[in-house]
Structures are given as structure tokens and as C-alpha cells.
Amino acid sequence: MILELARIDIREGTNQAFEAALEIAKGVISQSKGFQSITVKKCIEQGNRYILLIYWETLEDHTAGFRESELFKEWRALIGPFFLEPPLVQHFSDLRMSK
Amino acid sequence: MILELARIDIREGTNQAFEAALEIAKGVISQSKGFQSITVKKCIEQGNRYILLIYWETLEDHTAGFRESELFKEWRALIGPFFLEPPLVQHFSDLRMSK
Numbered sequence: 001m002i003l004e005l006a007r008i009d010i011r012e013g014t015n016q017a018f019e020a021a022l023e024i025a026k027g028v029i030s031q032s033k034g035f036q037s038i039t040v041k042k043c044i045e046q047g048n049r050y051i052l053l054i055y056w057e058t059l060e061d062h063t064a065g066f067r068e069s070e071l072f073k074e075w076r077a078l079i080g081p082f083f084l085e086p087p088l089v090q091h092f093s094d095l096r097m098s099k
Numbered sequence: 100m101i102l103e104l105a106r107i108d109i110r111e112g113t114n115q116a117f118e119a120a121l122e123i124a125k126g127v128i129s130q131s132k133g134f135q136s137i138t139v140k141k142c143i144e145q146g147n148r149y150i151l152l153i154y155w156e157t158l159e160d161h162t163a164g165f166r167e168s169e170l171f172k173e174w175r176a177l178i179g180p181f182f183l184e185p186p187l188v189q190h191f192s193d194l195r196m197s198k
Contacts, residue, residue: 003140005150019194041102041191044158051104051191059143092140092150095118 001036003092004054004062010082012048018082022050025078029054032071034061048084059091100135103153103161106187107178111147117181121149124177128153131170133160147183158190 010018019040026038034057043049056062066072109117118139125137135154142148155161165171 002143040194042194044101044190044192046189049189090145090148091143093143095139095141 001094002056002059002062004052004056005090005092006052006054007088008050008052008079008082009046009084009087010048010050011084014082015047018050018079021078021082025075028071028075028078029066032061032066032069034058034065062091100193101155101158101161102191103151103155104189104191105151105153107149107151107181108145108183108186109147109149109181110183113181114141114146117149117178120177120181124174127170127174127177128165131160131165131168133157133164161190 022040026040029035029038036055036057038055039053041051041053043051054062056066121139125139128134128137133156135156137154138152140150140152142150153161155165
């Protein structure tokens with residue numbers, strides 16, 4: 001299982017509308033193959049910052065499957081207008097002792 | 100419950116030693132008041148990057164309780180030597196519809 005960590009900074013004063021759009025967008029992303037779960041959290045120190053913790057079965061379920069799908073266009077159309085800048089997205093795996 | 104998200108970039112080639120030190124350090128932080136859980140994950144795109152997802156009962160359990168404790172000194176002595184730069188630490192709360 002892979003964690004997608006997305007850090008999203010939104011335009012000032014759009015929190016309420018962004019959070020409402022995200023509620024709808026969750027219903028979109030959750031239809032994608034390999035999607036496991038999504039958790040949204042809001043930054044305490046920085047009022048316009050959010051993180052999404054999204055779990056996927058495999059890395060490709062996100063990077064190829066979702067990102068190249070019609071669902072992604074719908075997802076991005078819902079929440080994209082609130083972005084202050086492109087989100088920072090990285091993927092994380094569980095720890096195995098490195099070599 | 101509060102999520103502390105810490106992003107740690109370590110010096111190249113020290114992954115194995117860092118991960119071993121972190122295993123010990125987990126036993127230190129977990130003794131702190133209000134500590135709930137810690138999950139460590141490794142970045143797929145950037146081999147020297149880790150995130151710690153640490154849950155605390157309250158914000159102050161981390162920012163005052165732990166950071167001003169002897170346990171913190173011990174924790175930092177274990178993992179600090181591997182840091183490439185100061186970690187990026189922010190706190191996140193669950194979403195409640197913003198006003």
C-alpha cells in the first residue's frame with residue numbers, strides 16, 4: 001500500500017468553499033481503481049494549508065490509473081480553482097530496513 | 100487529536116543507520132505524555148526523505164510537553180546527526196467546516 005501525500009495551499013479566504021468542493025471530490029476519487037482511503041487535515045500554523053493523505057493499492061493506481069483518467073479531470077475541476085500554487089505531491093512506502 | 104507531520108531529509112547514504120536510530124528513538128518519544136502513535140514512511144521519489152506521522156492528544160503535548168523535556172534531548176541526540184537540514188514540522192487537525 002502506498003501513501004500519496006499532497007500538500008495544498010489555497011487562496012486566502014476560500015476555506016469554506018474549498019472544503020465543500022473537496023467533500024464532493026472525495027466521491028470522485030474514491031471510484032478510481034486501487035483507491036483505498038482519503039483523509040483531509042488542516043494546518044494549524046498556516047490557515048490556508050491542507051494535506052491529503054490518500055492510500056492506493058499500488059503507485060501506478062495513482063500515477064497512471066487515476067491521473068490519466070476522466071475521474072482525475074473531474075477531481076481537478078472541483079478543487080483546482082482554489083489552489084494558490086501547484087500542490088506538492090510525493091509518494092511514501094512503509095519502512096523496510098534500507099541497504 | 101493532533102497530527103504532527105515532520106519531513107526529514109537525511110544525509111545521503113545514511114539510511115540504514117538512520118532507520119536503526121529511529122527504531123530506538125521511537126521507544127523514547129512514546130514515553131512522552133499525550134503521545135498516541137508514530138508511523139514512519141520513506142519517500143519513493145527522493146531516497147533520503149522520510150516523513151513521521153505522530154499523533155498527540157493535544158498540540159501542547161508536543162510543542163511544550165515533549166519539546167521541553169529530557170526525552171526530547173534524547174530523541175534528538177539519536178536522530179539529529181543524520182539530518183541534512185532542520186526538519187519541516189507542522190501540525191494538523193481534523194477538518195471541521197471552516198467559517
